[in-house]
Amino acid sequence: MQQYDHSWLASQPSRSTLKTLRTARKRSSRVAATVIGAQLSTVVLAAEVPGIMSHPIVDPFNVGLFLILMQIGFTACVIIWYGRYAKKRLDPASLRFAAELKQRGDTTHSGGARP
Known part of the structure; x- marks a missing residue:
């Protein structure tokens, strides 16, 4: 009879x-899908409708430059949001999971080898 390892x-x-x-x-x-969609929409607009992207808003700024600057700001906000979200939601969940593993006595998935 074959013995199975149930540690997994x-x-x-x-x-x-x-x-x-x-x-x-x-x-x-x-x-992430929203950020990628926003960036792809700017690329598609630039490629397919260059007349709209080159339309001037204020003397040195056109629609294309304005959209790119908005994307940079939007991406920065998302990065800041994700950092806070990870600290608030993901880190506690991973700590709970690690505590569950430790409580069960499993040392194979505890974050690497320990001396």
């Missing part, structure tokens, strides 16, 4: 931890 099953997160991690992944994926 024991190292799996609980349902509540999985739910937390899935929710966190969905939210950050939506934000």
Whole structure:
């Protein structure tokens, strides 16, 4: 009779931890998709309708430059948001998961080898 190693099953997160991690992944994926969509829309506008992008707004600024500057600001805001979000939502979830593993006695997934 063959013996199976059940340590992998024991190292799996609980349902509540999985739910937390899935929710966190969905939210950050939506934000990432929005940022990528905004950047792609600017690229498509520049390639397909260059007349709109070169339309002047104020003497040195045109629509294209304005959109690029807006994207930089938007991306910076998203980076700041994600840093706060990770500290508030992801770090506690990963600490709970690590505590669950430690409580079960699993040392194989504890963040690397320890001396």
